[in-house]
Amino acid sequence: MQNTDFDICIIGAGASGLVSAIESSRRGLSCVVVDKNKKPGNKLYATGNGRCNLTNDDYDDDTYYGNEFVDSVYESLYKSCGMRQRYFVVDYFNKLGVNTVSKDGYIYPSSLQASTIVWALTDTAISLGCRIVNRATAISVEKEDMYKVNLLIRQDGEEQQYYVKARNIIIATGGLSQEKLGAATRGQSDSLLSSLDVPYNEYESALCPVILNDDVKQLSGVRTKCKVSVDGHSEMGELQITDTGFSGIVVFDLSYYMKPGDMISVNLLPMVSEEDFVQRFKEIKNSFPNKRLDLFLNGYLNDKLAVFMIKRFYGETEMNLTLKDVTETGIRGLYQEIVDWKSTVRCRAGFDQSQASSGGIMTAFINPKTMQLRAEMTLGQGIYAVGEATDVLGKCGGYNLTYAFVTGFLAGNSVR
Numbered sequence: 522m523q524n525t526d527f528d529i530c531i532i533g534a535g536a537s538g539l540v541s542a543i544e545s546s547r548r549g550l551s552c553v554v555v556d557k558n559k560k561p562g563n564k565l566y567a568t569g570n571g572r573c574n575l576t577n578d579d580y581d582d583d584t585y586y587g588n589e590f591v592d593s594v595y596e597s598l599y600k601s602c603g604m605r606q607r608y609f610v611v612d613y614f615n616k617l618g619v620n621t622v623s624k625d626g627y628i629y630p631s632s633l634q635a636s637t638i639v640w641a642l643t644d645t646a647i648s649l650g651c652r653i654v655n656r657a658t659a660i661s662v663e664k665e666d667m668y669k670v671n672l673l674i675r676q677d678g679e680e681q682q683y684y685v686k687a688r689n690i691i692i693a694t695g696g697l698s699q700e701k702l703g704a705a706t707r708g709q710s711d712s713l714l715s716s717l718d719v720p721y722n723e724y725e726s727a728l729c730p731v732i733l734n735d736d737v738k739q740l741s742g743v744r745t746k747c748k749v750s751v752d753g754h755s756e757m758g759e760l761q762i763t764d765t766g767f768s769g770i771v772v773f774d775l776s777y778y779m780k781p782g783d784m785i786s787v788n789l790l791p792m793v794s795e796e797d798f799v800q801r802f803k804e805i806k807n808s809f810p811n812k813r814l815d816l817f818l819n820g821y822l823n824d825k826l827a828v829f830m831i832k833r834f835y836g837e838t839e840m841n842l843t844l845k846d847v848t849e850t851g852i853r854g855l856y857q858e859i860v861d862w863k864s865t866v867r868c869r870a871g872f873d874q875s876q877a878s879s880g881g882i883m884t885a886f887i888n889p890k891t892m893q894l895r896a897e898m899t900l901g902q903g904i905y906a907v908g909e910a911t912d913v914l915g916k917c918g919g920y921n922l923t924y925a926f927v928t929g930f931l932a933g934n935s936v937r
Contacts, residue, residue: 525553525685525686526551526667526685526686526687527551527552527553527652527685527686527687527688528545528550528551528552528687528688528689528936529541529545529550529551529552529553529687529688529689529690529691529936530552530553530554530555530668530670530685530686530687530689530690530691531545531552531553531554531555531690531691531693532555532556532659532670532690532691532692532693532694532713533554533555533556533692533693533694533695533908533910534554534555534556534558534561534562534563534643534653534655534693535556535562535563535564535565535693535695535908535909535925536562536565536642536908536922536925536926536929537693537695537907537908537909537910537925537926537928537929537932538554538556538691538693538907538908538929539554539561539562539642539643539646539929540613540642540925540926540929540930540933541691541693541905541907541929541930541932541933541936542554542646542649542651542653542933543642543645543646543649543651543933544929544930544932544933544934545651545691545932545933545934545936546646546649546650546651547649547933548933548934550936551650552646552650552651552652553651553652553653553654553685553687554646554651554652554653554654555654555657555659555670555672555685556653556654556655556656556657556703557656557657557658557659557703557705557709558655558656558703559655559656560655561639561642561643561653561655562638562639562642562643563702563703564695564699564702564703564704565635565638565639566635566636566639566702567635567699567702568635568922569627569629569635569919571634571635572629572630572633572634572635573629573630573634573635573637573638573922574627574628574629574918574919574922575610575611575614575621575628575629575630575638575919575922575923575926576606576607576610576611576628576919576920576922576923576926577607577626577627577628577918577919577920577923578607578623578626578627578628579626579918580606580607580920583916584915584916584920585913585914585915585916585920585924586777586914586915586916588884588913588914590884590885590887590889590913591913591915591924593889594889594892594924594927594928594931595927596889597889597890597931598927598930598931601930601931601934606923606927607628607923609926609927609930610628610922610923610926610927611628613926613930614630614638614641617641617642617645618641619631619637619638619641626918627918627919628919654672654674654685656674656675656676657672657673657674657683658672658673658674658709659671659672659694659713660672660673660709660712660713661712661713661716662690662713662716662717662900663716663900664900664901665686666686667686667687667688668686668687668688668689668690668900668901668903668904669684669685669686670684670685670686670687670690671684672684672685688903689903689904689905689936689937690717690903690904690905691892691905691906691907691932691933691936692713692714692717692719692882692904692905692906692907692910693906693907693908693910693929694710694713694910695908695909695910696724696877696878696879696880696881696909696910697710697724697726697872697878698726698727698728698729698872698873698875698876698877698878699872699873699875699876700872700873701873704872707724710724714882717899717900717904718898718899718900719882719886719894719898719899719904719906720882720883720886720898721880721881721882721883721912722879722880722881722883722912723880724872724878724879724880724881725869725878725879725880726776726869726870726871726872726874726875726878726879727776727777727869727875727876727877727878727879727914728773728774728776728777728875728876728877728914728916728917729773729776729869729870729871729874729875729876730763730765730766730767730768730772730773730776730869730870730874731766731767731768731772731776731779731785731866731867731868731869731870732765732766732866732867732868732869732870733765733766733767733785733864733865733866733867734864734865734866734867735864735865737762737763737764737765737766737767737864738764738765739825739829740762740825740826740829741762741763741764742762743761743762743823743825743826744759744760744761744762744769744823745759745760745762745789745822745823745826746758746759746760746791747759747760747771747787747788747789747790747791748787748788748791749767749771749772749775749785749786749787749788750785750786750787750788751775751778751779751783751784751785751786751866752778752779752780752783754775754778755775756771756774756775757771757791758770758771758774759771760772760787766864766867766870767785767787767864770917773876773916773917774916774917776869777879777914779866779869780866781866781867781868782865782866783865783866784863784864784865784866785863785864785865785866786861786862786863787861787862787863787864788859788860788861788862789821789822789826789830789859789860789862790821790822790856790859790860791860793821795853795856795857795860798821798852798856799849799852799853799856802817802844802847802852803849805817805844806844806845806847809844810843810844810845811843811844811845812843812844813841813842813843813844814831814842814843814844814846814847815827815828815831815842817844818830818831818855818859821859822859830855830858830859830862831855833858833862834854834855834858835851835855876917877909877914877915877921878909878914879912879914880912881906881909881910881911881912881913882894882906882910882911882912883912884911884912884913886898887906887911889931890931890935891905891931891932891935891936892905892906892907892911892928892931892932892935893905893932893935893936894906903936903937905932905935905936906932907925907928907929907931907932908921908924908925908928908929909921909925911928
């Protein structure tokens with residue numbers, strides 16, 4: 522690689538970086554994308570379980586955990602192209618030759634292959650003249666006559682130092698989740714952002730499982746539909762129980778609110794009222810008084826959960842209870858245990874188990890119309906930040922990719 526000057530250097534070849542590259546190259550600007558991985562879009566291949574959930578039909582005030590900056594970004598998009606974010610994403614990829622399909626409101630490429638999206642973005646960027654440099658880790662940026670991006674490039678098993686110069690920088694480094702898929706390490710991220718002088722919040726794992734103080738190993742592998750609540754926030758969905766705690770999308774979406782010591786409440790029967798439950802118990806008890814209590818509960822719950830709840834309420838010694846042994850007061854108490862199963866959080870799982878990370882470049886210093894950082898907060902003019910490199914987090918369901926595509930589009934059409 523020869524040291525070359527460009528109009529724009531984009532650091533990161535993920536969703537936001539590739540869209541930034543397409544839009545800036547489309548406008549005739551010379552653009553180079555540098556990325557630490559062996560191929561562009563490395564993490565994109567794994568999104569949506571390999572199917573790439575692009576966007577979603579449903580958006581509400583809590584989709585991005587109340588982050589008002591995102592609202593401003595999407596308003597900027599609407600003023601720019603007259604489309605709301607969901608329609609923009611579908612239209613954008615249709616124009617790149619990618620058909621989409623909706624499955625229960627989740628939008629995917631019709632192929633149901635994430636590779637379709639990666640190839641469409643990469644091929645379009647290259648066809649427009651963008652240069653993509655793989656296996657190139659941006660370690661720092663200096664301000665000279667232009668921005669000098671110092672790179673560590675792996676070639677033939679060896680690392681060599683290079684640099685590129687550019688008039689503008691677009692930070693598209695993503696967060697720190699899933700290092701095995703090519704995410705930056707904390708050290709790499711801190712080094713780069715510090716060299717750029719940009720204000721940022723420390724990254725933390727998000728959209729991830731939680732580890733509990735309680736012993737739930739006996740329930741490992743159980744999946745159940747339920748309502749989970751923590752710190753005044755609730756979600757309905759499938760809970761997955763692991764050796765050490767809770768997982769599943771319902772927990773991923775709530776993990777943002779979970780801190781060590783927080784109490785989680787799980788309602789295992791959110792659609793069954795206490796009176797209906799008690800009435801059903803009485804009917805079965807009258808017909809089958811010798812039926813075991815755990816078998817009655819198995820009509821509502823996974824068998825492991827049924828046994829677990831009886832032990833929690835009655836204790837280890839009462840596992841041979843039959844319905845004739847249980848009073849109405851007892852069955853009401855057991856119901857309350859089932860609909861308010863409390864556990865305490867030890868911690869969130871780490872970056873290696875998280876689908877995304879919270880933290881990143883502070884949005885208070887980013888122009889939502891252009892994604893440019895205020896010059897006085899950085900090395901100078903012409904520094905932009907897009908996608909998960911910014912302190913924005915969306916819930917599971919394609920929301921983080923939508924934000925990445927939109928911010929890449931705004932930055933790519935604003936950079937000069």
